[in-house]
Structures are given as structure tokens and as C-alpha cells.
């Protein structure tokens with residue numbers, strides 16, 4: 001459905017924001033994970049045709065979207081990181097405004113979308129009184145007006161409280177049943193329970209694209225738990241990659257990424273997705 005072939009984006013002579021990224025994505029939820037500055041926003045902006053690649057090709061259902069941006073624009077919804085709502089309007093007025101801009105004439109669609117994002121009871125409330133989570137949900141409703149096949153959402157849960165985060169995550173998971181939903185985040189837990197595929201970016205490059213299970217599978221046998229005293233902890237800190245340390249009286253309970261048992265008594269343990277990604281990162285660094 002969406003194919004990226006060797007996509008690169010440079011800014012000036014010295015900044016390569018995205019380097020040689022190739023990806024093939026089908027409907028479902030895709031988590032685009034990477035630290036700040038890894039290149040996620042730039043990649044999403046190229047998919048949304050807001051900026052052109054410096055090299056490579058992006059194909060949507062076989063059509064080159066750089067040459068023919070309308071091929072994807074009509075079928076794409078985009079919620080940028082810094083999405084702002086005109087706050088002196090009600091939710092309904094806001095939706096009507098964007099419906100008019102997008103040529104959507106069916107008032108029932110606006111009502112259905114406000115229901116979908118659970119804002120129908122707030123339709124006549126001023127957007128200026130909305131919480132961060134409500135604004136993000138209004139943003140999604142707006143992005144869905146044209147019934148897109150691809151929904152691109154940049155850092156959707158930034159600034160949301162845990163309950164809003166969960167509600168927003170569930171909404172995106174539901175949308176992923178019949179659309180391609182690409183969610184960028186630097187918080188693994190935002191996508192680990194809903195993404196069928198994870199694309200991992202590091203320093204402008206795509207370093208992995210796989211199912212969460214495959215990523216976890218590769219990290220098995222690389223993550224260890226151990227309980228050590230303070231001296232041993234100091235030693236392990238300098239010789240291994242400590243993922244987590246919890247002081248418990250005189251002892252320190254550790255989780256460590258290491259290819260072999262890092263100390264006497266270390267037990268292999270089931271990695272979390274975040275630990276699996278960290279273990280992979282350290283393994284790559286050490287191989288380099």
C-alpha cells in the first residue's frame with residue numbers, strides 16, 4: 001500500500017534528517033519509534049507530502065506521491081505534533097470549518113466523527129476549555145473527515161495524562177483495523193500494545209522494522225536480572241548496560257543487557273519491549 005524506497009532528506013549541506021529509508025507498510029497500526037531528532041517528523045512530513053524527499057521514492061498504491069501528491073493527499077489524514085485548534089470556536093464549528101475546507105458536505109459525518117472520538121456531548125463547548133486529550137481527539141476527528149486510508153499521527157500523546165493517553169491509544173488501535181495508522185513516538189509504551197509493526201529510527205536511519213514479537217524474540221537471552229551489593233553494582237555499571245536499578249536495603253536489584261550472564265547468580269529474564277530495544281541498541285554499538 002505504502003512503499004518507501006531509499007528515501008533521504010537533507011537540509012542544507014550538513015543536516016541529513018532521513019537517510020536511505022526503505023519500508024513497505026500495509027493497513028494496521030505502525031509505531032515509528034525514535035529519540036528526539038531521529039528523523040520521525042521529517043519522514044512523516046514526506047509521507048504527508050508536506051516536504052519533498054531529497055532522494056528516493058514514495059509510492060502509494062503504486063503511484064509516486066512526489067510526482068502526483070494528490071494521489072495520497074485525498075486519502076490521507078495528518079495530525080501534526082504541534083496541532084493547534086482555533087480556541088474561540090466550539091468543537092462543532094471547528095469541524096464544520098474543516099469539513100468546508102475539505103469539501104465534506106455531509107453534516108451526519110461530523111456528528112459521527114464527534115461520536116467516534118467521544119466528544120459529541122461537548123460539541124457546543126468552546127475548544128478553549130478543552131483538555132489536551134480532548135484537543136488531540138478533536139484533531140483526530142478533523143483528520144478523519146475525508147475518511148482517509150492512511151492516518152499519520154505525530155507524537156500523539158505528548159502532554160496527555162495517563163487516562164487520556166489510554167483513551168487516545170485505544171482510539172488509534174480501533175482505527176488501525178481498516179486503515180494504515182502511522183504513529184510516531186519516543187515512548188515505547190505508547191505503541192507497544194497496539195502496533196502490529198514497529199519501525200525503529202536512530203540518527204536518521206531505519207534500524208529495524210518488525211513485529212513486536214520478533215523484536216522481543218531477538219532480545220531473549222540478552223536481558224538478565226540480578227541482586228547485588230553496592231560494590232558489585234558500581235562494577236557492573238561500568239562494565240555492562242544496566243537497564244534498571246532498584247535499591248532494596250543493602251542490595252540492588254538490577255536488570256542488565258548483556259550477551260552472556262553478567263555476574264554470578266544472574267538469571268535470564270523476559271525483556272520488556274523497551275528493554276529489547278535498548279539491548280539491541282547496545283549490541284549494535286558494541287559491534288560497531
Ligand SMILES: Nc1ncnc2c1ncn2[C@@H]1O[C@H](COP(=O)(O)OP(=O)(O)OP(=O)(O)O)[C@@H](O)[C@H]1O
Pocket residue numbers: 011015016017034035036037038039040041042043186
Ligand atoms: N527544516 C529543517 N532545517 C534544518 N534541520 C532540520 C529541519 N527539520 C528537521 N531538521 C533536523 O533534522 C533532524 C531530524 O528532525 P525530526 O524533527 O525529523 O526528528 P524527530 O525524530 O521527529 O524528533 P522530535 O521528536 O524531536 O520531533 C534533527 O536533527 C533536526 O534538527
